[in-house]
Amino acid sequence: MSASYCVVGGGISGLVAAYRLRLAAGPRAQITLLDPADRLGGVLRTERVGGQPFDVGAEAFIVRRPEMLDLLDELGLAGRRLSPTGTRPLIYSGARMHQLPQGTVQGIPAQASSLLGLVDDQTVARILDERARPLKWTPGADPSVAELVGDRFGPQVVTRSVDPLLTGVYAGSSTTIGVRSAVPSVAAALDRGARSLTEAVREALPPPSNAPVFGAVDGGYTVLLEELRRRADVRWAQVTAVRVDRHGRGWSVLDDEGASWYADGVVLAVPAPHLPLLIEHIAPQTAAAARRIRVASAAVVALALPGGTPLPQQSGVLVTAGERLNAKAITMSSRKWGRRGNVEMVRLSFGRYGDDMAANTGDDDLLAWSARDLNTLFGVTVDPVDSHVHRWIDAMPQYGPGHGELVAELRAGLPPTLAVAGAYLDGIGVPACVGTATRAAAELVRGGVAR
Ligand SMILES: Cc1cc2nc3c(=O)[nH]c(=O)nc-3n(C[C@H](O)[C@H](O)[C@H](O)COP(=O)(O)OP(=O)(O)OC[C@H]3O[C@@H](n4cnc5c(N)ncnc54)[C@H](O)[C@@H]3O)c2cc1C
Numbered sequence: 475m476s477a478s479y480c481v482v483g484g485g486i487s488g489l490v491a492a493y494r495l496r497l498a499a500g501p502r503a504q505i506t507l508l509d510p511a512d513r514l515g516g517v518l519r520t521e522r523v524g525g526q527p528f529d530v531g532a533e534a535f536i537v538r539r540p541e542m543l544d545l546l547d548e549l550g551l552a553g554r555r556l557s558p559t560g561t562r563p564l565i566y567s568g569a570r571m572h573q574l575p576q577g578t579v580q581g582i583p584a585q586a587s588s589l590l591g592l593v594d595d596q597t598v599a600r601i602l603d604e605r606a607r608p609l610k611w612t613p614g615a616d617p618s619v620a621e622l623v624g625d626r627f628g629p630q631v632v633t634r635s636v637d638p639l640l641t642g643v644y645a646g647s648s649t650t651i652g653v654r655s656a657v658p659s660v661a662a663a664l665d666r667g668a669r670s671l672t673e674a675v676r677e678a679l680p681p682p683s684n685a686p687v688f689g690a691v692d693g694g695y696t697v698l699l700e701e702l703r704r705r706a707d708v709r710w711a712q713v714t715a716v717r718v719d720r721h722g723r724g725w726s727v728l729d730d731e732g733a734s735w736y737a738d739g740v741v742l743a744v745p746a747p748h749l750p751l752l753i754e755h756i757a758p759q760t761a762a763a764a765r766r767i768r769v770a771s772a773a774v775v776a777l778a779l780p781g782g783t784p785l786p787q788q789s790g791v792l793v794t795a796g797e798r799l800n801a802k803a804i805t806m807s808s809r810k811w812g813r814r815g816n817v818e819m820v821r822l823s824f825g826r827y828g829d830d831m832a833a834n835t836g837d838d839d840l841l842a843w844s845a846r847d848l849n850t851l852f853g854v855t856v857d858p859v860d861s862h863v864h865r866w867i868d869a870m871p872q873y874g875p876g877h878g879e880l881v882a883e884l885r886a887g888l889p890p891t892l893a894v895a896g897a898y899l900d901g902i903g904v905p906a907c908v909g910t911a912t913r914a915a916a917e918l919v920r921g922g923v924a925r
Pocket residue numbers: 482483484485486487488508509510511515516517518530531532533534535536713714715716743744745748772774866869870895896897898902903904905907
């Protein structure tokens with residue numbers, strides 16, 4: 475008899491897990507994917523805006539990690555990889571634009587000159603002096619980024635240089651993200667005995683390179699999702715899973731319409747807040763660990779502006795907290811990836827950890843704020859030819875101090891033929907999700923389910 479699987483959650487994590495299971499278990503295995511959404515992909519979602527495919531969730535992926543590049547290659551989609559044009563982002567801080575500091579690791583400088591103009595003279599002096607001050611570091615420690623960087627370089631480096639970058643990735647801040655997750659190479663250098671933060675960052679800096687840091691998929695992430703779905707050859711049940719129970723040597727997954735889906739092995743690829751309800755009676759330690767993972771929400775506004783709208787030649791703007799703007803980040807997508815057609819595509823993101831901006835602001839207000847923020851930043855009056863608003867509620871896990879141990883505890887509580895995948899485990903970005911989903915499928919196969 476051939477193997478049967480359920481994959482709960484059809485974001486990139488669930489789709490990659492399903493595809494890997496198909497590869498391992500062959501064409502006869504039965505793979506059911508449960509997801510109630512109107513389409514598969516979760517936070518990867520391509521809409522038509524201004525007549526063009528436009529990603530309103532994740533829009534890019536980091537190319538220093540191999541997973542996405544390998545996956546595109548494997549799926550015959552390498553030719554669809556888009557590289558950015560090379561325009562650079564700005565930071566908006568103190569009601570002024572600044573170049574994004576160079577020679578930093580996630581905004582943590584290796585030298586004071588990187589932050590000239592962005593921070594005050596006192597802070598520059600403090601950065602210069604940092605190597606002379608003794609540093610207490612216990613190998614394996616995982617303080618928040620704010621704790622470490624604030625202590626060594628002062629609060630302005632935290633709020634003006636580091637936070638804008640961390641907010642872009644996690645919708646969180648240096649206070650909600652641990653050093654080991656945000657800057658693992660810096661933590662590793664400190665573990666190896668670096669005598670100051672400056673020295674650790676210098677060790678951790680990648681060699682200077684003109685190679686692009688990001689990539690995207692030409693045509694939008696939908697191209698990747700469709701190919702994964704085709705190759706995974708899943709049966710998609712458009713329902714919410716509400717409970718997983720033991721059933722003989724396998725599992726039964728109960729959905730919100732009262733149907734039960736039987737499987738030898740299950741991959742749970744739902745966001746952390748959705749996990750406990752499904753498994754607390756069979757894996758209480760895992761459920762308890764998942765509950766401790768905090769999440770943030772974000773709203774994305776996509777605007778198609780008339781061609782020729784005078785936007786600067788920059789890829790975007792990261793906004794420090796406390797400025798008189800509502801957006802936390804603006805991407806000038808047509809500048810970043812190259813213009814298509816006669817529109818200028820712009821994307822604004824709203825919402826930081828701890829605020830309810832994304833959940834509780836109506837579309838009209840978000841659109842009005844977008845127009846006002848673009849006017850404040852660039853002095854342009856925008857008149858969009860098209861727009862789209864999307865909310866991502868509780869979609870961004872916070873990798874707080876001690877996250878690695880928390881995840882180890884979460885995984886240790888799982889029975890052998892249940893596996894987890896998702897953005898809250900080994901990294902929030904799409905490449906990390908691909909890697910974690912591959913691991914989840916391999917765990918089921920190793921657990922003896924695939925025949
Ligand atoms: C606004 C935003 C911008 C981002 N930008 C980038 C970027 O540019 N680059 C990058 O690398 N990363 C980015 N990320 C992060 C990355 O996109 C996500 O971490 C990743 O896509 C998450 O994938 P996932 O499959 O783990 O979860 P999700 O995409 O959240 O998918 C989970 C799925 O589970 C389903 N589900 C939930 N509960 C149940 C249930 N009980 N039963 C069945 N199904 C259920 C949901 O419907 C959903 O489809 C961004 C994230 C956000 C929110």
